[in-house]
Amino acid sequence: MNEMYFESILIADIYKHTARFQNFERGMNIITSTDNHVGKSSLIKSLYYALGAEVEYDTVWDVNTKLFVVNFIACGKRYIVARFQKNFIVFEEGKLILLTNNVSRDLAEAYEKIFSFSIYLPNKSTKKTELASPVFSFMPYYIDQDRGWNGLYNSFLKLDQYKKDDREKSLYFHLNIYDKHRVERLAEKDRLQGEIDVLKEKEEKLKITIDSLSQEVQHLIPADTITELETNLKIPKEKISILVAQIGEVRNKVQELETILQQHEYQLNIVKEYHKIKQNSNFQRNVALQECPRCGYVFEDELYDMVRSNYNVNNEDYMCQQIQLIINSITEELNTYKEKYVSLMDELGKTEKVFDGSQDSYDVYVKQRGLEKSMRNFTSQLNRNMEEQLKRNEEIKKIKKELRKLPNKKEVESKYVELVRFNIMKLGAWDSSYEGNIKLTKPIKAQGTLESKIILAQYVGLFQTMEYFKSKAIRFPFIVDSPRAKEASYISSKEIIKMIFEINSLPQIILATVDFQDYENDVKCKFCKTVLTEQKRLLNTETYDKYRKTIEDFIELLKSL
Structure with missing residues (x-):
């Protein structure tokens, strides 16, 4: 199974000369504290941000002054990605393979090779299928503290270059229902159908024209x-x-x-x-x-x-x-x-x-010959039009036949519904109104304290479905920032944390939550815990001095862009 997990992240403010270095283990990682405003959220937000996704930081966090460097393992190889503003460097096994400021093309193409995984979506403007930005690969693997608990797969920013329905269909790639070839064939089918619709409009106009000419021609002697x-x-x-x-x-x-x-x-x-x-x-x-x-x-x-x-x-x-x-x-x-x-x-x-x-005989003759020529011309156009429609319909039939050989979407979605339904019940959040409304690409919603449980049940259901069908898609780290003020009770928080710890199909989980010591005794699996204690002191000068040479080298390279 292909997998990717973080080994470390270095965050450095190049103007204040402060930094933070954080190690991570494969498996379960806990970032916790007994108080807020210690930087838990900023730390874990920075992981996928460093890889090219856009996230929403607190207003006091000036992202434009900071360098981000992540080390990760993907498909058995070690990689380093450094980001400063819109500039990126990628190293593979210590070798520089990319220096770019283009996320949607250069970085996306590099990740496609690194992860052996990519997502292709139809562009909202051009309608052409294209390699999507890396954020769509990470979309179902991150729950933001604020945005993520208010809507499923809603944690990242700047996703509007694709229609909402198409964005949600990116989940099919993680389930091996879609791949580049399938999306291209689906897009080709849509293109052909669009051309048929245009041809049908022309067909109707040609029939009206030919009928009008027929009325004229029948009054003329050949x-x-x-x-x-x-x-x-x-x-x-x-x-x-x-x-x-x-x-x-x-x-x-x-x-x-x-x-x-x-x-x-x-x-x-x-x-x-x-x-x-x-x-x-x-x-x-x-x-x-x-x-x-x-x-x-x-x-x-x-x-x-x-x-x-x-x-x-x-x-x-x-x-x-x-x-x-x-x-x-x-x-x-x-x-x-x-x-x-x-x-x-x-x-x-x-x-x-x-x-x-x-009328002069010559005028009548010219009119007759002209109408006959027009009739032949428009009739010929109509015949060609019908042939073009037939040709495109045959191509659509071939595409549909080809797509039927690919994984059964109904079977996958049926299993997903079953698993999500079970997860919701397990969390004690089931309501009869959810029956029949659970769909992979149309998330169900709840209100109040139940919403967090419903959202988590759907994330976990996706991972379980991937595992059930042995999806060959790469598994990314699941990064979860506990809701800021959603859970009203200790029991609810305990149930959520328990379900997260029970996920065993992912290479890494990084959970940020306050007061983890209250739940620690109930956790049965191994985990790596980091406790943050100082408010507004996530970055410090001591760490910056320790990694100064590394920071300056990366900044010099990145600024060259």
Whole structure:
């Protein structure tokens, strides 16, 4: 198993000429005190800071005046990394291998070789997959005193060059679910899908254009020469004459039927009104002129007799039935002719578009040839577009098939959920609302004193999952700074420390906590303890004098950048 652990750190203020040298052992290391403001947090913050991560120091700690030098073992080799401001030196087995002020490229590439591990993420701006800064390798291995207990993997600064979802997916690298190749293939799949989406938009526009051109082309007579066009145009011209004559005949028939229909409707109305008046008690048959008491309609008996003679019927009810049958027959015939009239007018309109006497034959010919050429051009573009989409879809299928052969993400996440759930219960912090909400890339949150337990349970769950699946990713030191004011009880603090001490899959744990002597008797494993006693005296002149030559040599090299 690849592993990395710190052997020592040297911190020197080059202006005040004060320094601190601290040794560490592989395994458990405790930095403790009986009071605050002795420098526990500043000491352990400086470990990953020296390696290129950004952390939040107290305002009284001027990081720009300080040199940081760490010695560590990685994959069986000894390394030294020195940092002053933005400048870095890296030694491998005593040999200088890097002098740079570029963390995201030079230092990251050096660490990729040293740790045989790296994280690749899609850049938020360029969308291209790139080697991420070293901080993302260290992200799940550090809990800051203030920031770390208020949000999972929230301890480091300056992580915004990548989207939050992508930052959290960096955890997949520690579990061997992702590697550089997989991320590149995922990014390639996303790129291809993006291109397909663009092609689909173009496809829709091309279809609309081709449909519009089709409407235009269907009104033009095809011809390869002007002479052929002129010959072909005679056909619609003759057709127009025939259509106009047919339309005239149909229009005359419609007018004739409408006149007959009006006459029968009028006569039917006379019979109905006469019948109503006759039924009225005030009706007198010998009066020549009658007025309807309801509607005021006035008509003569002679008019009624005339209508009756037309239908040769004396009974008014039967007469109404016969007239209505005639009206229905005429209406049906009239509708047929109206439909025929509309159809002929539509055909005439289309034929007139084909033959426009106002246009020169040459103009018609040019328009026809131009539209046909455009149709062929856009149709060809559409075919190529469909081929490009098909090609990209085939490539996406290949990528998906390839990715299915890699570690099963669902299986890994399922185990992670199981382990985190158990850890939360073990810490006495379980709540039914957590059920179904534990996810590797979407941390669950709690409030108050329970939040520290929930966060620790997820960190430990990640380490346990790595161990369960025998992840080949390098193990880094787990650095934990106890929460400043989160735990209200001795029992809670004891439970947290106990769980940290039970982690056995990591090469090194460095825990900073106050009053460790209160819990020391309950610890069953071996540990190295450092007790800090003087407030605001983490660095001192005696240590600076002892390491003066080393400090000055590093500063000279680093300032050369």
